[in-house]
Amino acid sequence: MTASATSSLVHARGLTKRFGGFTAVDAIDFDVAPGESFGFLGPNGAGKTSAMRMIACVSPLTGGTLRVLGMDPLADGPRIRARIGVVPQQDTLDMELTVRENLSIYGRYFGLPRSVIAQRVDELLDFVQLAERSGDQVEPLSGGMKRRLTIARSLVNEPDLLLLDEPTTGLDPQARHLLWDRLYRLKQKGVTLVLTTHYMDEAEQLCDRLVVMDKAKIVAEGSPRGLIEQHSTREVLEMRFPVGVQEMLDGRLDGLGGRVERLPDRVLVYTDDGDAAATVAHERGLRPEMVLVRRSSLEDVFLRLTGRSLVD
């Protein structure tokens, strides 16, 4: 066995998942090191959730090798699941039970003694800021509160590895920031996180390292900053033109920057000096409705690698 296979919390080589004739995950390789925060970034349908379900030992792999916490998911599923926490894409909370009951019954699923559960539940309710709602039923809670409860529930067994599938999808910005703050604290405590997301800002905020997935394959790997440096320029000049004008710009954008991307609603010019490019554009007589110079993001990396936007 290689060094990465023994020291990694998750070790995958040629990991493949097929549903009938459809290949959801196509021979991907990755490792997750202890204490690291690792992300799968990609659009819907890229295979992120299928990869996560295999790591969570609730979906048998079709091909390749997978080791989770040094064990084989097919042979040791219950032993692995005893040591991981899972935040699924859709909440599986018991709507009829109270906030506290949801946490304590989940602790029972792991076979924890009631005394241990009682203490942990109090700590977890404080951590996710739901202590004052502990006796309330789950049904009327807001989406953000339910999500925080799901995260608390996933921590009840003090997992070595926490899997989060689209942790903030569908939440309003305030709820997302609160959730990111909680996850960031977990990361500071040394909890190993593996998460999937199609939000580039989420990946940038939370991931030490990530893989970009597209059509069942990994198309790039690195730190958020490293990926941006490797696949994009320092700055991006964004211009939006009045309706109909963008189609008649042939040639007038050439040489403005290293690369020009035309999206349906705007033009992106990749350059190390956005202001300079904007000045040149102005000198050429281009009169966009909107001009914005910004730093490159993972969105630009994804666009570069796949020719498409992350969120469509």
Place this chain on the structure above:
Amino acid sequence: MAAPAARVLEHELLVYRRVWRGSLFSSFLSPVLFLAAMGLGLGSLVDAGGGAGAGGATGAALAGVSYLTFLAPGLLAATAMQTAAGESTFPVMAGLVWVKSFHGMIATPIQPADVVVGKLTYIGLRLLLVVGVFFLVTVIFGAVTGPGAVLAVPAALLTGLAFAAPIAAYSATQRDANGFNALFRFGVIPLFLFSGTFFPIEQLPGILQAIARVTPLWQGVDLCRSLALGTAEPVLTLVHVAYLGTMTAFGVAAAFVTFRRRLVK
């Protein structure tokens, strides 16, 4: 029961704790209404028509007891079937699709087979409660012939489980609740009406009588009734128990497969 399955049962009981008052009340009310309307009301006509003790035609068909006493154990078995069907359809769909609580369970050391065993054990306890209350009501109505009648309780429990296990297995193959309507309309209700619950199947024309005899509910009805009235014959009793026991075992085995297919993919 293995420890993980016991935790699934613990979950089911925790959820039941929220609704137990209403549930207990309806478990009590339902037999009261049925035995009053059918047993006493309709029964007075039946008994007057043939004369229960008089050895008339009806009396012979009803094994020489009042219609109420004849009806009660049959209705006990039929109630077990209905409770089982109710508990192994919509609540299973809730665990798999609507609430997804089963998906939450299998993200822990709990396996799909534990979910099956825990859920069916819970249904068994629910059945015991329902048939226990039903039997008490029967006693209050004076519709038992002797202490041996209490044997109808475990018989009804077995009847319920023989339905619960295969129906739970079936439910785990369904995408939504549409299939349940057909199950109740073409399965549960015809069985309820024509499996000897309300009248002896000897009243049915030949071919229908033969069909009724092989239905699982008739097996349960006849088991409960013969035990309750003290007319049970050893061989036929054994056949009933073996039939219902086999149906339960096959249902559990099928549920192991369908739950796993549904939850682990």
